[in-house]
Amino acid sequence: MTTIIDVAQKAGVSFKTVSRVLNGEPGVRERTRKKVLDAAQLLDYKVNHSARSLRSRSPTLVGLLFDNPSRSYTHDLQLGALTGCQGAGFSLVVQSGVSNDAIDAIAKRNGLVGIIIGAPQADSLPLVQRLEAHGIPLVRIATQLPIGETHHISVDERAAARDATEHLLDLGHTNIGIINGPSNQHMATLRFQGFQDAFSDRGLMYDDRFTETGGFDFASGMQIAERYLTADKRPTAIFAANDDMASGCLAAAYKLDIRVPDDLSVVGFDDSPIATVVYPSLTTIRQSTTEMTEMGVKLLDQIRRGQVPHTREHISPHILVQRDSTAPPPKS
Structure with missing residues (x-):
């Protein structure tokens, strides 16, 4: 079945633009509107009218709430929510910002099925x-922290971080630095525990000098990596707790004329779009924010139908994706 994502790719526009055109919303250039409608016709895209007809009789609006600096993360979050809504015949309302007024505004929308909360707000009690x-x-994305009666979806953060660190240890690295996320985010705590697990499982110790926390953004990854790489005995590898910070590590290495992966190996986390855009491409942990958010919409649909799952914790699979940013350590 042709999806709204297929139409977006054919028309060369964002999926949000396609949604606006198909819903007849204003503010879209006529040329763009024609491209979208032509693509929809060419692909024989059909709106789910039977699902839409239910709107007058039952709630059909899903809210998405987030406030995250990572563009790649928020893109994937919205893509998953939109895909899930299309399959269920729901409409999506997006709220970027978490002031009390914004929270109350989205919560009071008529016909609301439920709300999906992205990270890091998913941890906010x-x-x-x-x-x-x-x-x-409520369904909370990318968190394993239980709060109230809400459902939450995540990969096994601790196991995934252990896998990333074990990959570096298997290559022969022992002097490994970590750039973790903020300590007030539960996922960052679990990822640091996974890093520690990999060392303790092998009876090894990591260097406390190379265990700083960043802001899950490119700038903090670059700044911390520069400190690591100008130390007297710099690490031969860095595990950054997301791809944005890992990309900052690559930039710091380039600035200091340190070759990746010949002189330094770097591992990220998320497998976000930036992982394959940077050079060298990042070895990283793949977790699909898009799939988790789509699953969140399905959970809300099940709850609406009275089919409440027995468990409130839902674990999504992860895999280590090996690319060009990791190699054995340089020979001394």
């Missing part, structure tokens, strides 16, 4: 409690 007070089903 005050935010979740405020939304729960409205009596709305």
Whole structure:
């Protein structure tokens, strides 16, 4: 079946633009509107009218709430939500920002099936409690932290980080630095524990000098990597807890004329689009934010139908994707 994503790719526009055109929303250039409609006709795209007809009789609106600096993450989040909504016959409302007014505004929308919360707000107890007070089903993405009666979807963060670190150890690295995410984010705590697990499982010790926390952004990854790589005995490998920070490591290495992977190996986390755009391409942990968010919409649909899953924790698979940023350590 042709999807809205297929139409977007054919027309050469974003999936959000296609959604606006198909919903008859204003503010789209006529040339762009024609490209979208031509692509939809060429691909024989059909709107799910039977699902849409249910809107007058039951809730059909899904809210997506996030405030994240990573463009790649928020893109994947919205793509998964839109794909899930298309399959269920729902409409999507997006709220970027988490002020109390914004939270209340999205919670009071008519016809709301439920709300999906992206990271890092998925770990916010005050935010979740405020939304729960409205009596709305919630699904939290990329967190293993249980809060209230909400459902949450994530990879096994600790096991995934252990796999990333073990990959570097298997290559022969022992002097490995980590650039972790903020300590107030539960996923960052689990990823650091996985890093520690990989060392303790082999009876090894890591160097405390190379265990800093960044902001899950390119700039902090670059700044911390520069400190690591100008130390007296610099690490031969760095595990960065997301791809944005790992890309910052590559930039720092380039600035300091340190070759990756000949002189330094770098591993990221997420397998976001930036992982294959940078050079060298990143070895990373693949977790599909898109698939997790799509699953979140399906969970809300099940809850709406009274088919509440027995468990509130839902684990999504992860894999280590090996690319060009890792190699054995340089010979001394």
